[in-house]
Amino acid sequence: MxxxxxxxxxxxxxxxxxxxxxxxxxxxxxxxRGELPLEVEDLEDEVAGLNRRLEKLDADIEVIDNDIKNKKNQIEESKSTIKKYSEQQKNVRNNREFNALSKEIEFQELEIELSEKHINEYKAKIEQKKEVIAQTKEKLSEREEHLKHKKSELDEILKETEKEEQALIDKSKEYEKNIxxxxxxxxxxxxxxxxxxxxxxxxxxxxxxxxxxxxxxxxxxxxxxxxxxxxxxxxxxxxxxxxxxxxxxxxxxxxxxxx
Structure with a gap:
């Protein structure tokens, strides 16, 4: 040569x-193949993003559930404190002590009201997030089906052209060496x-x-x-x-x- x-x-x-x-x-x-590989890649990224969103929403609900448990525990503690102060009121020696305990009981009752308000707010947040989860799952299902279709389309084209393309790439490299x-x-x-x-x-x-x-x-x-x-x-x-x-x-x- x-x-x-x-x-x-x-x-x-x-x-x-x-x-x-x-x-x-x-x-x-x-x-x-046109834009198919890019479409598949975009769909894969979108599906991955939707799955990450669902994971975050589930994690958010878990955090809110823990907040509800904490508030319920605080309510039980406040109830226990009210019971204790109510018992103490039976044994007070004067009005000053009775009034002081009444204020403590009133404070704990307000704490219970506030905790119950927070629990209701947390539950509303959970419902909102569940709605978003349902919408996200619906969209995810639709995008996964679309991705499956596009992948099948791309695989079919690749099956038909992959062998020829690789042979041509090898031939292109071979010709380059002679120039x-x-x-x-x-x-x-x-x-x-x-x-x-x-x-x-x-x-x-x-x-x-x-x-x-x-x-x-x-x-x-x-x-x-x-x-x-x-x-x-x-x-x-x-x-x-x-x-x-x-x-x-x-x-x-x-x-x-x-x-």
Whole structure:
């Protein structure tokens, strides 16, 4: 095998265009999947977020339940204290002591009222959170079903295209190894800067493929001569002549059928 720098310009152009055809075929396969992988990922994130929300709501209810238990314990303590003070009132020696105990009993009764008010507020909060839990569970069920459908859709497409895509990726890497680094860098740079990923295009009807800008006849002749690598002055794309492009397209179409 000839070294990268020993090959002719024509061989370099053919290799670059072959690489472009392989990478374009990979792009086509990925376009078939479209936004599905991102949709699945978004749905997975949403489902995980809803599950975290349910966990937090359950934890919140547990905290409120503990608050209710504490308030109930405080009520029992206040009742016990009232009973104790009521018993003490039977044995007081004067009105001052009786009144002091009455104030303590009154205070404990207010504490009971306040605790009962808090318990009612806590119970209302629990009911609100249970409503949110029910709504969240309903939404979670709907999103999980949607995720299941989208995953099934994606798995079906992957099953059909995964083998071909991997074979093409391997072939793309193989072609890259036969092209000098500076050309690969230029190719990748151009590919990343154009919407359709076409870095190498044929001349079609006097213009670069996919472009409306006319190429001067002298330049078209130079491109057909295959003696140097020529780029489109408007898009920066590497240009190949129509005949070379057709030859490589036929060759690569035969290879694609084998995948």
């Amino acid at each position: 000839a070294k990268k720098n020993d090959v002719t310009v024509e061989e370099k152009l053919r290799s670059l265009y072959d690489l472009q055809l392989v990478d374009s075929r990979i792009d086509e396969i990925r376009n078939v 000098e680094d500076r050309l690969i860098s230029a190719y990748k740079r151009i590919r990343s800067n154009v919407k359709n990923g076409l870095a190498v295009v044929p001349v079609e009807r006097g213009a670069s493929g996919g472009s409306f800008f006319t190429i001067p006849p002298q330049v078209i002749m130079e491109i057909a001569g295959r003696k140097k690598i020529i780029t489109d002055e408007h898009s920066g794309r590497i240009l190949v002549d129509e005949e070379l492009a057709k030859e490589e397209q036929e060759k690569m179409a035969g290879m694609f059928k084998k995948f």
